[in-house]
Amino acid sequence: MERESLEMDVVFVGAGPASLSGALHLTRLIEQHNAKGEGKKLDEVQIAVIEKGSSVGAHNLSGAVMDPKGLAELIPDFLAKGAPLESEVKEDHFLYLTKSRAIRSPINPPPLNNHGYYIVSLNRLTAWLGEQCEAAGVNIFPEFPGAEMLYGENDRVVGVRTGDKGIDKEGKPKANFEPGVDLLAKVTVVGEGVRGSLTKKLVQRLGLDAGREPQVYSLGVKELWELPDDRYPAGRVTHTLGFPSDQWTYGGGWIYGMQNRVLNIGYVTGLDYRDPLIDPHAEFQKYKSHPFIAKLLSGGKMIRYGAKAIAAGGWHAMPRMYGDGFLIIGDSAGFLNAARLKGIHSAIKSGMLAAGTIFEALVAGDYSAKTLENFERRVHESWVAPELRRYRNFHAGFRHGRWLGMANAGLQYITGGRAWGILDRDRQEAGHEAMQKLSAYGYHGDNISQRYQDLRFDGQLTFNKVTDVYHAAVAHDEDQPAHLHVLDTNICSTRCAEEYGNPCQRFCPAAVYEMTDNGKGARQLQINFSNCVHCKTCDIMDPYQIINWVTPEGGGGPDYKGM
Numbered sequence: 001m002e003r004e005s006l007e008m009d010v011v012f013v014g015a016g017p018a019s020l021s022g023a024l025h026l027t028r029l030i031e032q033h034n035a036k037g038e039g040k041k042l043d044e045v046q047i048a049v050i051e052k053g054s055s056v057g058a059h060n061l062s063g064a065v066m067d068p069k070g071l072a073e074l075i076p077d078f079l080a081k082g083a084p085l086e087s088e089v090k091e092d093h094f095l096y097l098t099k100s101r102a103i104r105s106p107i108n109p110p111p112l113n114n115h116g117y118y119i120v121s122l123n124r125l126t127a128w129l130g131e132q133c134e135a136a137g138v139n140i141f142p143e144f145p146g147a148e149m150l151y152g153e154n155d156r157v158v159g160v161r162t163g164d165k166g167i168d169k170e171g172k173p174k175a176n177f178e179p180g181v182d183l184l185a186k187v188t189v190v191g192e193g194v195r196g197s198l199t200k201k202l203v204q205r206l207g208l209d210a211g212r213e214p215q216v217y218s219l220g221v222k223e224l225w226e227l228p229d230d231r232y233p234a235g236r237v238t239h240t241l242g243f244p245s246d247q248w249t250y251g252g253g254w255i256y257g258m259q260n261r262v263l264n265i266g267y268v269t270g271l272d273y274r275d276p277l278i279d280p281h282a283e284f285q286k287y288k289s290h291p292f293i294a295k296l297l298s299g300g301k302m303i304r305y306g307a308k309a310i311a312a313g314g315w316h317a318m319p320r321m322y323g324d325g326f327l328i329i330g331d332s333a334g335f336l337n338a339a340r341l342k343g344i345h346s347a348i349k350s351g352m353l354a355a356g357t358i359f360e361a362l363v364a365g366d367y368s369a370k371t372l373e374n375f376e377r378r379v380h381e382s383w384v385a386p387e388l389r390r391y392r393n394f395h396a397g398f399r400h401g402r403w404l405g406m407a408n409a410g411l412q413y414i415t416g417g418r419a420w421g422i423l424d425r426d427r428q429e430a431g432h433e434a435m436q437k438l439s440a441y442g443y444h445g446d447n448i449s450q451r452y453q454d455l456r457f458d459g460q461l462t463f464n465k466v467t468d469v470y471h472a473a474v475a476h477d478e479d480q481p482a483h484l485h486v487l488d489t490n491i492c493s494t495r496c497a498e499e500y501g502n503p504c505q506r507f508c509p510a511a512v513y514e515m516t517d518n519g520k521g522a523r524q525l526q527i528n529f530s531n532c533v534h535c536k537t538c539d540i541m542d543p544y545q546i547i548n549w550v551t552p553e554g555g556g557g558p559d560y561k562g563m
């Protein structure tokens with residue numbers, strides 16, 4: 001098949017805050033260099049950002065309370081320039097929820113102190129950053145998923161191939177077929193966000209995680225609600241611990257007040273849970289049924305839904321972030337601070353540090369690992385490294401249960417990250433390895449639905465997955481190959497059914513996976529890929545690691561307006 005090749009200088013994969021900040025900062029460094037007139041002028045440097053969503057921001061979902069540190073460095077006059085901020089944080093609350101009570105903590109845990117920060121919709125912020133990039137001359141290509149990394153000699157990354165368009169579900173070209181394009185670049189920057197599909201392969205191929213801990217993840221499930229009155233003002237931030245998570249499951253909730261009486265509510269479940277019956281979407285629905293939350297939402301209307309994984313492993317789980325012809329930035333490299341549930345500021349900073357490194361490479365005309373390794377040096381010398389190091393043992397501490405996890409978090413705050421790591425640093429296992437078999441919990445055919453037996457989806461306060469997915473405005477052309485590759489579906493009806501009771505039906509927050517009757521009295525896996533909200537949970541949490549999430553046709557997926 002003939003493919004078009006486009007020569008760029010720098011290609012960023014994924015239009016999240018990390019890539020957009022990197023692209024924007026690079027244009028500035030080049031402009032300043034050329035204006036100074038010192039050294040060789042950098043003429044016509046072509047910078048591209050490709051995005052799988054239908055527009056910049058369409059696939060961006062976050063909390064979000066943003067620490068403005070990163071944005072203020074990137075665009076010091078972001079307020080005057082009209083950055084879309086919902087509200088400055090005006091109140092911080094921390095609650096412990098028992099089954100029926102909400103106990104207000106007299107102090108806010110220091111990592112969740114949000115004074116001077118802003119509540120934002122990441123979808124809007126990203127769209128705005130995209131506009132700033134375009135104004136600065138960056139080429140932005142929405143509906144262009146990066147489908148494959150392109151390699152040259154000795155595994156040097158030479159660019160990225162975008163996905164083909166117009167392939168039918170049998171894999172045959174349709175009338176509108178358009179082959180993907182080979183975008184060739186001196187440096188390819190991978191900013192795909194959490195559990196990037198290209199990042200995963202790149203890390204495996206080049207062994208970038210050698211000597212590092214496996215990345216661990218959480219899943220955030222979220223809704224926006226329109227409230228009938230001003231009961232929860234814009235700028236109020238509440239975090240909760242406790243109900244409905246059990247003490248072996250990492251989890252917590254957030255409630256943020258946005259403009260126009262919109263309430264932003266969500267629940268995080270650690271994707272290293274033990275009980276195979278856990279369903280993060282159901283945990284969130286249960287959360288809303290707590291009397292305190294139910295009262296807050298009463299008379300309101302759910303207007304949007306979404307879900308996305310969070311890279312929670314921190315400092316010890318970051319892979320090598322450079323190599324010949326490439327850099328890895330943002331959540332793809334694990335820059336998120338899990339203790340603060342904040343990654344926007346560090347994603348922005350990682351993009352800027354990558355830009356500085358690429359600029360150096362452009363001046364030197366050397367795009368090898370020798371020059372690009374300076375990215376890690378820059379990270380180590382910036383404010384990102386001490387911030388992440390301070391919380392480096394945060395998530396791992398929760399392997400010992402909620403209370404020891406909390407004690408560890410407090411101790412590490414005081415000791416600058418050491419905690420009981422002084423003696424023996426906790427090593428994290430990959431999250432899917434923590435899931436226990438049904439038998440370990442005494443589950444069998446008769447009691448397999450017991451964990452959520454009291455949960456009802458009433459369509460007012462609580463919603464089933466299909467109703468929620470409708471509110472994520474997901475669209476995928478049904479006549480294309482499924483982008484969720486299950487490498488061996490026989491396992492589903494045999495080993496997985498027996499050992500784990502097909503947990504994909506539960507951990508997926510979008511009802512993509514369903515075990516159905518095959519008409520011959522046996523069970524088979526049905527993949528409703530058009531529901532997929534691109535959260536990546538299946539790729540992360542499948543106990544046999546046989547689900548591969550790959551990019552669907554460009555433009556397909558959720559539309560996270562206002563999320």
Ligand SMILES: Cc1cc2nc3c(=O)[nH]c(=O)nc-3n(C[C@H](O)[C@H](O)[C@H](O)COP(=O)(O)OP(=O)(O)OC[C@H]3O[C@@H](n4cnc5c(N)ncnc54)[C@H](O)[C@@H]3O)c2cc1C
Pocket residue numbers: 013014015016017018019050051052053057059060061062063064065066067122144145146147191192193194196197198219220221222266308309310329330331332336341342343344345347551
């Ligand atoms: C539920 C939740 C709550 C959070 N709360 C907060 C918070 O309150 N405060 C905070 O600071 N941070 C929060 N975060 C973290 C924050 O959102 C991330 O750290 C940040 O968005 C990372 O930026 P990024 O650019 O690395 O990735 P992303 O924002 O994920 O952007 C990556 C982009 O790449 C695109 N992409 C992926 N793969 C490809 C491909 N192969 N080809 C083309 N495009 C691709 C995606 O569609 C997406 O647009 C939260 C995250 C979640 C999920």
